[in-house]
Amino acid sequence: MNRPAGTRRDRRAAERRGRRAEALAALWLQLTGWRILARRARTAAGELDLVARRGDVLAFIEVKERATVEAGLEAVGTRQRARLIRAGSLWRARRDDLARLQPRYDLMVIAPWRWPLHVTGAFDADAPGLRDLI
Numbered sequence: 001m002n003r004p005a006g007t008r009r010d011r012r013a014a015e016r017r018g019r020r021a022e023a024l025a026a027l028w029l030q031l032t033g034w035r036i037l038a039r040r041a042r043t044a045a046g047e048l049d050l051v052a053r054r055g056d057v058l059a060f061i062e063v064k065e066r067a068t069v070e071a072g073l074e075a076v077g078t079r080q081r082a083r084l085i086r087a088g089s090l091w092r093a094r095r096d097d098l099a100r101l102q103p104r105y106d107l108m109v110i111a112p113w114r115w116p117l118h119v120t121g122a123f124d125a126d127a128p129g130l131r132d133l134i
Contacts, residue, residue, distance in 0.1 A: 021065030025108040028116045045086035058101035060088035065110040072109030081123045
C-alpha cells in the first residue's frame with residue numbers, strides 16, 4: 001500500500017519533535033537533581049520515554065510536546081496510562097538493584113515559550129486529576 005509522501009514526512013517531523021522534547025525533559029530533570037537511567041526504554045508492554053532516579057524514587061516519565069500545556073496534560077488517555085504502568089513494572093522487574101526504590105509515574109509537558117512542567121505522580125490512583133492543574 002502506497003502512502004502519501006506528506007504522511008511519511010509528517011511522521012518523521014513528529015518523531016524529531018518528540019526526540020527534542022525528550023532531550024529537553026532529560027536535561028531539565030538532570031538540572032533538578034535526577035539521574036537518567038534510560039531513554040526510550042523498550043518493554044513488551046511498550047516504550048518508556050524516560051526512566052529517572054532521585055533519592056529513593058524511581059520515576060517512569062512520559063514526555064508530551066504540545067502547543068499548549070493544557071493540550072499536553074490532556075494527551076495521555078486511560079489506556080496509555082495503563083500501558084505505561086505495565087511497561088514500568090516490566091522494566092523495573094528486570095532490575096533487581098532498583099527493587100527497593102519507590103516507583104512513580106510522572107508526566108513532563110513541553111510547550112513553546114514555557115518552562116517544562118513536571119507533574120509528579122500523574123498516573124497514580126490517588127493523584128489529583130490532571131485537569132485540576134490547568
